[in-house]
Amino acid sequence: MSLGFSIHSNIHDYDVFIEQTPEFIDNLTALPLTCFVVDENVWKIYGTTLLRSIPGPSRIILPINEDRKNLETVQELYDGLVDRPAKRNLTLVSIGGGILQDITGFAASTLYRGIHWIFVPTTLLAQADSCIGSKTSLNYRGYKNLIGTFFPPTRVYIYPPFLQSLLDPDFYSGFGEVVKLHLMGGIDFFHQISRQAPDILQREPAALVTAIRDSLKIKLDFMSGDEFDSGRRNLLNYGHDFGHALENTSDFAVPHGQAVIFGMLAANLVARNRNLLDKNLEQGIAETLLIPSLIVRPSPQALEPRLLIRAMQKDKKRTGDLLALVMMTNDFNFVRVNDLTSDEVISALAALQQLYVH
Numbered sequence: 001m002s003l004g005f006s007i008h009s010n011i012h013d014y015d016v017f018i019e020q021t022p023e024f025i026d027n028l029t030a031l032p033l034t035c036f037v038v039d040e041n042v043w044k045i046y047g048t049t050l051l052r053s054i055p056g057p058s059r060i061i062l063p064i065n066e067d068r069k070n071l072e073t074v075q076e077l078y079d080g081l082v083d084r085p086a087k088r089n090l091t092l093v094s095i096g097g098g099i100l101q102d103i104t105g106f107a108a109s110t111l112y113r114g115i116h117w118i119f120v121p122t123t124l125l126a127q128a129d130s131c132i133g134s135k136t137s138l139n140y141r142g143y144k145n146l147i148g149t150f151f152p153p154t155r156v157y158i159y160p161p162f163l164q165s166l167l168d169p170d171f172y173s174g175f176g177e178v179v180k181l182h183l184m185g186g187i188d189f190f191h192q193i194s195r196q197a198p199d200i201l202q203r204e205p206a207a208l209v210t211a212i213r214d215s216l217k218i219k220l221d222f223m224s225g226d227e228f229d230s231g232r233r234n235l236l237n238y239g240h241d242f243g244h245a246l247e248n249t250s251d252f253a254v255p256h257g258q259a260v261i262f263g264m265l266a267a268n269l270v271a272r273n274r275n276l277l278d279k280n281l282e283q284g285i286a287e288t289l290l291i292p293s294l295i296v297r298p299s300p301q302a303l304e305p306r307l308l309i310r311a312m313q314k315d316k317k318r319t320g321d322l323l324a325l326v327m328m329t330n331d332f333n334f335v336r337v338n339d340l341t342s343d344e345v346i347s348a349l350a351a352l353q354q355l356y357v358h
C-alpha cells in the first residue's frame with residue numbers, strides 16, 4: 001500500500017509514492033538494465049537487510065559529503081557507468097540523502113544527455129523537501145550549488161522508516177527545511193508544526209508521514225507554474241541567503257538545514273528592522289520554533305560579518321551590486337528584495353549573536 005501523487009514537470013511528469021512497507025525495493029531490483037547508486041553510510045546500515053536484494057554487479061557504493069558534491073565525484077560516477085552495456089536505456093536508482101541526489105541527479109541528466117532516474121530519499125531533508133522540484137546542484141570552488149541542471153527523477157519512493165537511523169544533526173537539519181516550508185504554508189501550518197514538533201523530533205511514524213506529506217504539498221504549491229525558478233519559486237529561498245553563506249564560512253560544518261534555520265532567524269531580524277515583521281511575531285517564531293530546532297552552533301569565526309557578506313555576494317540568485325534576501329512579512333507573506341545593505345547584515349548578525357547564539 002502506498003500513498004502517491006503525480007507532479008507535472010516541463011521536462012517530464014513524475015510520480016511520488018510514500019511507501020508503508022519495503023516491497024518496492026524488491027520491485028526495483030527486478031527492473032532490467034539498472035544500476036543502483038547507494039550512499040556508503042546507508043549501505044553500511046541497510047546493506048544486509050532492506051537493500052540485500054540489490055545484486056553486487058548492479059551497485060555502486062558512493063562515499064559522500066558536502067565537499068564531494070562536485071564535478072570530480074560526478075566524473076567518478078560516469079567512470080562507473082560508461083562501461084556498462086546499457087547506454088541511454090540505463091536506469092539509475094539513487095538511494096541516499098540530498099547530497100547523493102544532487103550528485104546522481106546531475107550525472108543522470110548529463111550522461112548520454114539524460115538517462116532514466118529513480119530516487120529513493122533516505123534523509124528527512126530529501127524526503128520532505130529536495131526529492132521534488134527537479135533541481136540538481138553541484139558546489140564549485142567551495143560555493144554552494146553554482147552548477148546544476150533541471151532534471152526530475154521519473155519516480156520517487158519515500159520510505160519514512162529510513163529516518164530512524166539518521167544521526168541527530170542530520171535529522172535536525174531536515175527538520176529545518178520542514179519548519180521553513182510550514183512557515184511558508186501560512187499561519188495554520190505554523191501552528192500545526194509548533195504542535196507537532198515534539199512528536200516529529202521523537203520520530204513518531206505517523207507524525208513523520210504528516211510532516212513529509214504537508215511539506216511536499218506546500219513546496220509544490222510554490223513551484224507550480226514556476227518550475228524554472230523565475231518568480232514565485234524564488235521565495236523558497238527563504239532562509240537560504242544567509243544559510244548558504246554560513247555553509248560556506250563554516251566550511252560545511254553547519255549542515256544545510258541547520259544553516260537555513262540560522263538564515264531564517266537572520267532574515268526575520270532584517271524584516272523586523274525594516275518594519276515588515278512585528279517584533280512579537282519575530283520573537284514568537286524564534287522562541288517557539290527556530291531556536292529549539294537549532295542544535296548545531298556555528299563558530300564565532302563562521303559568523304564573522306565580513307566573511308558572511310563576501311559569501312553572500314557569490315550567491316547565484318543575486319543580480320545587482322547589493323545583496324538579495326527573501327523575508328517573511330506580517331500575515332506570513334514572503335518578499336524578495338535586492339537592496340540588502342552590508343549595514344543591515346551587520347546589525348542583524350549583532351542582534352542574533354546577542355539574543356540567540358551563546
Ligand SMILES: NC(=O)c1ccc[n+]([C@@H]2O[C@H](COP(=O)([O-])OP(=O)(O)OC[C@H]3O[C@@H](n4cnc5c(N)ncnc54)[C@H](O)[C@@H]3O)[C@@H](O)[C@H]2O)c1
Pocket residue numbers: 039040041042045064065066069096097098099100101102122123124125126129130131132133134135136137145162163164165166167170173174256257
Ligand atoms: N536538489 C535540491 O533541490 C536540493 C534541495 C535542498 C537541499 N539540497 C541539498 O541537499 C544536501 C543536504 O541533504 P541531506 O540533509 O539529505 O544530507 P546528506 O545527503 O549529506 O545526508 C546526511 C548524512 O546522513 C547520512 N544518511 C543518509 N541517509 C541515512 C539514513 N537513512 N540513516 C543514517 N544515515 C543516513 C548521509 O550519509 C550523510 O552523512 C545539501 O547539499 C543541499 O544543498 C538539494
Ligand SMILES: [Zn+2]
Pocket residue numbers: 177240256260
Ligand atoms: Zn534547502
